[in-house]
Amino acid sequence: MTKLTPAQISEMAKTLHRARCEKFEVEPFSKEMGTYDLEDAYKVQAEGINLRIESGEKIIGYKMGLTSKAKMEQMGLHTPIFGVLTNVMHLENHAPFSLTPFLHPKAEPEIYFITNQDLSGSLSLEDVPRVCEKIGVALEILDSRYKGFKYFSLPDVIADNASSSHFVLGDSVPGSTVLDWPQLKIDLLSNTEIVESATGDAILGHPFLSLCSLVELLAQNGKSLPKGSVVLAGAATIATALQAEQIIKGQLQNVGSAVFPVVP
Ligand code: OOG
Ligand code: MG
Numbered sequence: 001m002t003k004l005t006p007a008q009i010s011e012m013a014k015t016l017h018r019a020r021c022e023k024f025e026v027e028p029f030s031k032e033m034g035t036y037d038l039e040d041a042y043k044v045q046a047e048g049i050n051l052r053i054e055s056g057e058k059i060i061g062y063k064m065g066l067t068s069k070a071k072m073e074q075m076g077l078h079t080p081i082f083g084v085l086t087n088v089m090h091l092e093n094h095a096p097f098s099l100t101p102f103l104h105p106k107a108e109p110e111i112y113f114i115t116n117q118d119l120s121g122s123l124s125l126e127d128v129p130r131v132c133e134k135i136g137v138a139l140e141i142l143d144s145r146y147k148g149f150k151y152f153s154l155p156d157v158i159a160d161n162a163s164s165s166h167f168v169l170g171d172s173v174p175g176s177t178v179l180d181w182p183q184l185k186i187d188l189l190s191n192t193e194i195v196e197s198a199t200g201d202a203i204l205g206h207p208f209l210s211l212c213s214l215v216e217l218l219a220q221n222g223k224s225l226p227k228g229s230v231v232l233a234g235a236a237t238i239a240t241a242l243q244a245e246q247i248i249k250g251q252l253q254n255v256g257s258a259v260f261p262v263v264p
Contacts, residue, residue, distance in 0.1 A: 002033055004040040013047035016160055019145040023101050028146045030153040038227045041155035042221055048161060049084045056132055057086040060230055062218070063140065064210045065162040068194030068202040071108075071254040074238040077154050080204070082217050083162030085230055091166045096263045097141060097242070105143045105165060105242045108228045108235035108257075109153055109188040109250035111181075111200065111207045112169055115231065120224030123215040128208035133228075136172025137186070137252035139260060140232055141165045167232060171256025181207045189249040196237035207233045 004012075011259045012029055016229045019026045030036065049059065063083045065071070091097060099105065116133040123131065143165035144151065151157050173179070182201035200207045210233035215225055225231070242248070244264040251257045 002036045004036050004043070009040060009043050010047055012044045012159060016044070016145050017048050017051040023103060025103055025147040026145055028151040028153070028156045029159065030151070035136050035153045036155050038155060038158060042157035045083065045161050048159070049086075055104050057088050059084055060087050060090065060162055061085040061232075062229065063162055063167070063232040064214050064216055064234040065157070067204050067210050067213070068198070068236050069204060070198065070238050071235050075157070079154055079158065080210075080213055080217075080234065081154065081158050081162055082214055083163065085167065085232070086221045089164065089166050091141070091168045091260060093168055093170050094259050095168075097166065097260045098263050099242060099244055100264060102143050102165065103145070104149045105141050105186070106149070106239035107242055108140050108142065108239035109141050109196070109237060109252075110138040110167075111186070111203065111233040111252065112136050112172075113175070113211050113227060113231040113233070113261035114172075115227055115229045116175070116195060117227050118224055119215050121125055121215070123212045125206060125208045125212060128189055128211055132175030132211075133171040135177070135255075137162045137170045137250050137255050137258050138232055139168040139170070139248060139250040139258045140235065141167065141242070144240050147230070159187050166262050168258045169230065170258025171248060173255055181208065183257070185253040187251045188237055188240060190240065190246050190253060195240050198236035200236065202236040203233050210234055
């Protein structure tokens with residue numbers, strides 16, 4: 001396995017940053033150079049996030065990815081990963097999403113958390129309601145910078161900030177609300193038709209475990225999760241490719257919905 005040099009890490013981060021800003025596709029790195037380790041992949045991701053911060057973006061949270069079997073199988077990758085969410089990725093609920101400048105956007109239904117305290121080290125499932133101001137339903141819009149939304153390895157998707165593009169935060173309930181989260185139905189709708197469907201337990205057996213895993217993954221990378229962070233738990237179902245003139249809705253039983261119309 002190739003170990004990346006600092007110069008390679010910085011070059012890869014710049015390439016992905018330009019691809020995102022200028023909307024062009026790049027070849028997955030591992031196709032030419034072979035695979036590289038996850039530690040280096042997270043370094044490329046972190047350098048890319050620094051470039052965004054230098055251009056004025058602010059970190060507002062994290063996303064977990066590949067936390068359900070459906071997603072793992074759709075992408076052919078079987079390890080949960082994280083990416084970083086910045087303020088410019090946040091799309092208001094019901095705001096239109098314009099397809100035009102994007103490469104190959106897809107949407108997927110998610111559960112989100114907003115934390116009410118700094119979290120570091122480890123977090124247990126039982127603690128999740130107490131450390132969350134709210135828990136709700138979200139839609140994530142993915143848009144990989146790689147050609148044809150195809151990457152060859154886990155490091156490539158980590159380097160590309162876990163294919164993230166935008167997210168919509170929909171209805172929510174206070175974190176302490178007692179609901180049978182693993183049994184709640186979560187649906188992805190196109191117009192009024194359900195196109196994908198799952199229950200909360202599709203996410204690591206219990207959606208709260210996604211927040212616990214994130215805290216642990218961040219700790220392994222020497223980081224903590226600040227109070228007020230937005231956290232996406234990872235999609236419960238596979239993602240669907242976006243088309244113009246579509247209304248995309250994520251619906252979570254007993255909680256509500258997140259919606260965006262797709263415009264050309
Ligand atoms: C990777 C990102 C996965 C999720 O919710 O599982 C993700 C990808 O699908 O390209 O966001
Ligand atoms: Mg996702």
